[in-house]
Amino acid sequence: MSVFSISWETAVKETSKNRLRVMLSSGHEKHHPKMEYQLDWIGTYSDQPERIDLILSALKDLSGVDLMMKEVGEQTFWEVLESVHTPDYLKALRLLSEAARDEDEYFYPVVHPRRLYNTGLQISQIIGYYSIDNFAPIGKDTYGAALEAARTAYACAEEMAANPETPVYALVRPPGHHAGRDYMGGYCYLNNAAIAARRLVEMGRVAILDVDYHHGNGTQEIFWHDADVLYVSIHGDPDQEYPLYSGRIEEKGGELAHGFNINFPLPGGTKRDEYLQVLDKALEAIITFQPRYLVISLGVDTYKNDPTGEFLLEQADFGAIGRRLAKTGLPLLILQEGGYDLLETGKLVAELLINACG
Numbered sequence: 168m169s170v171f172s173i174s175w176e177t178a179v180k181e182t183s184k185n186r187l188r189v190m191l192s193s194g195h196e197k198h199h200p201k202m203e204y205q206l207d208w209i210g211t212y213s214d215q216p217e218r219i220d221l222i223l224s225a226l227k228d229l230s231g232v233d234l235m236m237k238e239v240g241e242q243t244f245w246e247v248l249e250s251v252h253t254p255d256y257l258k259a260l261r262l263l264s265e266a267a268r269d270e271d272e273y274f275y276p277v278v279h280p281r282r283l284y285n286t287g288l289q290i291s292q293i294i295g296y297y298s299i300d301n302f303a304p305i306g307k308d309t310y311g312a313a314l315e316a317a318r319t320a321y322a323c324a325e326e327m328a329a330n331p332e333t334p335v336y337a338l339v340r341p342p343g344h345h346a347g348r349d350y351m352g353g354y355c356y357l358n359n360a361a362i363a364a365r366r367l368v369e370m371g372r373v374a375i376l377d378v379d380y381h382h383g384n385g386t387q388e389i390f391w392h393d394a395d396v397l398y399v400s401i402h403g404d405p406d407q408e409y410p411l412y413s414g415r416i417e418e419k420g421g422e423l424a425h426g427f428n429i430n431f432p433l434p435g436g437t438k439r440d441e442y443l444q445v446l447d448k449a450l451e452a453i454i455t456f457q458p459r460y461l462v463i464s465l466g467v468d469t470y471k472n473d474p475t476g477e478f479l480l481e482q483a484d485f486g487a488i489g490r491r492l493a494k495t496g497l498p499l500l501i502l503q504e505g506g507y508d509l510l511e512t513g514k515l516v517a518e519l520l521i522n523a524c525g
C-alpha cells in the first residue's frame with residue numbers, strides 16, 4: 168500500500184502561468200517485485216513503490232503544483248500504444264501477468280529463445296523471448312501497472328497539446344526508457360516517453376532529452392528511423408554501465424534519420440561542471456532541431472549517493488538542470504524514469520521541477 172494518498176476531489180484543476188501540472192499513475196504499488204540479481208549479486212529490487220510516495224510527498228510541500236487526473240479516449244490511446252509496441256509483445260505482457268497465481272509470484276526469465284523459434288512457447292520461455300535481461304520480472308499486476316503508467320504518459324501528452332504554456336510532469340512507475348518495441352528490461356515494460364512523444368509528434372517535431380544515468384536503449388531503438396523525433400541522451404559510459412550494449416557516440420540514427428540520435432556517454436565520477444557543459448551542448452542540439460515540444464526522461468540516479476549510478480551530482484545541481492530546461496522556452500513534458508536513493512529522490516525531483524517551471 169502507498170504510504171501517502173491524495174484526495175483527488177480537492178486537487179486543483181485550473182492551471183496558470185508557472186504552475187506545474189502533475190499526473191500520477193495509479194495502481195503502481197501493486198507491481199512490487201522483491202528481488203533482483205546480477206552476475207555476482209542478489210538483492211532488493213531497486214524500483215520500489217516507495218520511490219513514488221517520496222516524490223509525491225516532496226511535491227506536496229511545494230506551492231504551485233496542481234495534481235490532475237485526465238480521462239483519455241481508449242481507442243486513440245491504443246492506437247498510439249500499438250504504434251510504439253508490437254501487438255504480440257503487448258499480448259505476451261498480458262498473458263504473463265495473467266499466469267501469475269498470486270501477488271507474490273513473479274516470473275523471471277531463465278532462457279532466452281532465439282528469435283527464429285517464436286511459436287509454441289510456454290510461459291517460462293515467453294518471458295525470456297521478450298526480455299533483454301532479468302530486471303523486469305512479471306507479476307499479477309505488472310501489466311496493469313505498466314498500462315496505467317503508459318496511459319498517464321499519454322494523458323500528459325494530451326494535456327500538453329491542449330495547453331503547452333506550463334510544464335506537465337508524469338509521475339509514473341514502472342519507468343519506460345529501457346523498454347523497446349517488443350521487449351522489456353531494466354525495470355521497464357512500456358516506453359512511457361515514446362508513447363508521449365508519439366502522441367505529440369502528430370502536432371510537430373519532438374525532442375526527447377534523456378537525463379537518466381542509464382542510456383535509454385528502448386527509446387533510441389523506437390525512434391532510430393524517425394527524423395521527426397530527436398533523441399538526445401546523457402548517461403554513464405555503456406562500457407561500464409547498464410545497458411552495456413547501447414549508448415555510444417557512434418550510434419547516430421538509421422539511414423533516414425542519421426544525426427537525429429545523439430549520445431553523450433560520460434565517465435563515472437562526473438561532477439556538476441562537466442555535466443552542465445555537456446547538458447548545454449545537448450540543449451544546443453535540441454534548439455537547433457527546432458522542436459515544437461521537449462520531452463524529458465527524468466532519472467535522478469545521477470545523484471552522488473544513488474546506488475545504481477556513479478556520477479556525483481549534488482541536490483543543487485538538479486536545480487541548475489531545471490533552470491536550463493526552463494531557459495529553452497520549449498513546452499516541457501517531464502516523465503519520471505529512475506532514481507533509487509530512497510532518502511533523497513523526492514527532494515531531487517522537486518528541486519529540478521520547481522526550477523523547470525521558471
Ligand SMILES: [Zn+2]
Nearest residue numbers: 379380381505
Ligand atoms: Zn536509470
